[in-house]
Amino acid sequence: DGGQNEAPIIQGExxxxxxxxxxxxxxxxxxxxxxxxxxxxxxxxxxTLSIIHQQSWLTGEVPVDWRLGNVMPINKKGWKKDLGNYRPVSLTSVPGKAIEQIILGAITQHVQD
Structure with missing residues (x-):
């Protein structure tokens, strides 16, 4: 199958x-x-993060804390008392965002190959 199902190696670098x-x-x-x-x-x-990221890729699971987010309402513009002027922004785990970047890079590379 040309290695299409092989997991990318999450390198420390x-x-x-x-x-x-x-x-x-x-x-x-x-x-x-x-x-x-x-x-x-x-x-x-x-x-440690390299190992966690590699295991997450292989198992399809990420640590629970990395899936959580604090949703904060941020005023887009206009009158602050109008709830329609707010948008939700989710503050998520920094290590969780890092694995998202690695996965995005792996998928992008796969699509380009």
Missing amino acids: MVSDLLHHLDTHKSMGPDRIHPRVLRELAEVFTK
């Missing part, structure tokens, strides 16, 4: 690169892990 480029001005999710912590301690977290 991929995870490390993502961690080193996290925007430290973004908010933390419900797991309360701030992007600055992951960025500053990237060398400490890279191997």
Whole structure:
């Protein structure tokens, strides 16, 4: 089948690169892990997150905390007392967003190949 069903190998370099480029001005999710912590301690977290990401890919499951989100109403424009002027924004786990980026990259690469 040409390797189409093979899981991509989540390499430490991929995870490390993502961690080193996290925007430290973004908010933390419900797991309360701030992007600055992951960025500053990237060398400490890279191997563990690589293993978790690889297992998530293979099993199709992600840690429960990575699936949670804090939904905040954000005013788009206009009168703040008009509820129609708000949009929901979900603050999700930073490690969860990292695996989303890795999966997106793997899918994009697969489609391009």
